Amino acid sequence: MRALTRTIVGVTAAVGIAAGGLAGSGAAFADSAPAVKPAVSAQDSTILATNNLGLSTQQAKNMQCFLRNSPASYTGAIDGLLGTNSWKAYQRWLQEYWGYTGAIDGIVGPNTIKALQRKLAFNWGYTGAIDGIAGSGTKAAFKRLANDNSVFFPC
Structure with missing residues (x-):
């Protein structure tokens, strides 16, 4: 007792x-x-964090629908939260088509942003430097891409 x-x-x-x-x-x-x-270390919480790069929940869902229907093999939830698994799938796609050379780790670092900027410069109005910084121009072009994905890749 x-x-x-x-x-x-x-x-x-x-x-x-x-x-x-x-x-x-x-x-x-x-x-x-x-x-x-602590239940989760500081490093783990960074990895598990979502990073929608300024997208609304619906726009992020549009991106996840695109990833599910692409060769990127995204099998996660269509929840509008671009987390580790969403970004791993996007990194695989960027690696295949837009020169991404970093690790497939789901972390939205400079190499991921540079490959994304190359894609956005191709057809979504991004005119800034390919510098790996997700500034306002990158985010605006990413929103245009996400909105277009709702038309071509509905869930």
């Missing part, structure tokens, strides 16, 4: 500390609380 009480007190203290502290508890009590490990 004593061990159960100690466990309950320890968990309660950990929850209280994580929530901003316990009223009236001293530093000695806080020091005895077990360490709380």
Whole structure:
């Protein structure tokens, strides 16, 4: 019974500390609380984050529909969240057709943006530098591409 009480007190203290502290508890009590490990590391949260590059949810869904119907082999949800799996599929497509040479890792880095800019410069009005920076011109052209995809690649 004593061990159960100690466990309950320890968990309660950990929850209280994580929530901003316990009223009236001293530093000695806080020091005895077990360490709380984060469920996801900072690196994992970066990888799992979505990056719609300024697209609305519907425009991102348009891109996912395109990826599902392309040789990129996207099999994920059509949820309007361009996450790791969406970008991996897009990187495969960019590798095949637009000179992407980076890792297929789902991270929207400079190499992914450069390949995207080459595509956008071809037919979607991007006139900026192929510099790997997703500025306003890149985002505007990406929106035009996403809107066009709703016509040619409906889900």
